Amino acid sequence: MSSRPWALRMSWHDLCFMHWPVPPEVLAPTLPRGVELDTYDGQAWLGVVPFTMTGVAPRGVPDVPGVSTFPELNLRTYVTAGGTGGVWFYSLDAANPLAVRLARALFHLPYFDARMWTSREGGVTRYASLRTHAGAPAARFAGAYRPVGEPITAPAGSLEDWLTNRLYLYSASPAGRVYRGRIHHQPWPLRRAEAVIRENTLAQSLGMIFSGEPHLLHAESLDVRADWIEQVR
Incomplete structure (x- = not known):
């Protein structure tokens, strides 16, 4: 844990990591100056991650009905900046207009308004998203997923560990300044x-x-705490 007080709390539920290998030379040009693509055995990965957020609130603020719970869907890859590995988000679609605007303003994250539907029955999650954000590129997702098998522990150095054990996120301001935020779980x-x-x-x-x-x-399910972002110098 950092010495600074965490800023936000939340819980993530019914999350599916969906990853596709992508040639590094395809993804590298999409990143801003100061952010470098991270690879595993020379291979870059592009991820789509659908899940549901609950209990989203600033430190010291109680949950707000109709605001603290919503589905989220992100598109991401993995990067380093200043020698520290983390997640780079290309987009984060959410069915919560307030969360979208706060995240864009306070964390410089590319959140977008979306109409989203999710349900779970018999262990199967059905998930759909249609981006509605004014002026944003169109984006749609529809699918179903379920867990299978026994719980696993991702060994250190494995692909599974590399894809999921990411405790920092990166973002960039409209002026091109790069920021880093720490999460704890x-x-x-x-x-x-x-x-x-x-x-x-x-x-x-x-x-x-x-x-x-x-x-x-x-x-x-996973309980998470997030710090305020800081500029990477």
Whole structure:
């Protein structure tokens, strides 16, 4: 934990890590100055992560009905800045207009308004998202997923550990300044997963189309604390 008080609390539920390998030379030009692409055995990865947030609130503020719970869907890759590895978000779609605007203003994260639907029955999660943010690139996602098998522990140095054990996020301001934020949580409660993806256009704004079967992992629930961001100098 950092010596500074954490800023936000939240819980993540029914999360599916969906990752596709991408040539590094394709992703590297999409990153801002000061942020470098991270690779695993020379391979870059692009991830789509659907989940549901609950208990989202600033430190010392109680949950707000209708505000503190909402689905979120992000498109991400993995980077380093100043020698520290973390997550770079290309987009974060959310069905919460207030959260979208606060995250954009306070954390410089590319959140977008979306209409989203999610349900879980018999262990299967059905998830759909349609971006509605004014002036933003169109993006749609529809699919279903479920965990399979027993819980797993991702060994240090494994691909599963590399994809999920990321305790920093990066963002950039409109002026091009790069920021880093720390998150805190226990190890991921991971299981393998199965998924059927009907539609996924999240990467079209990057000039990419997802193809092939993704690498899949599922996490049931995780409590998280997030620090305020700081500029990377």
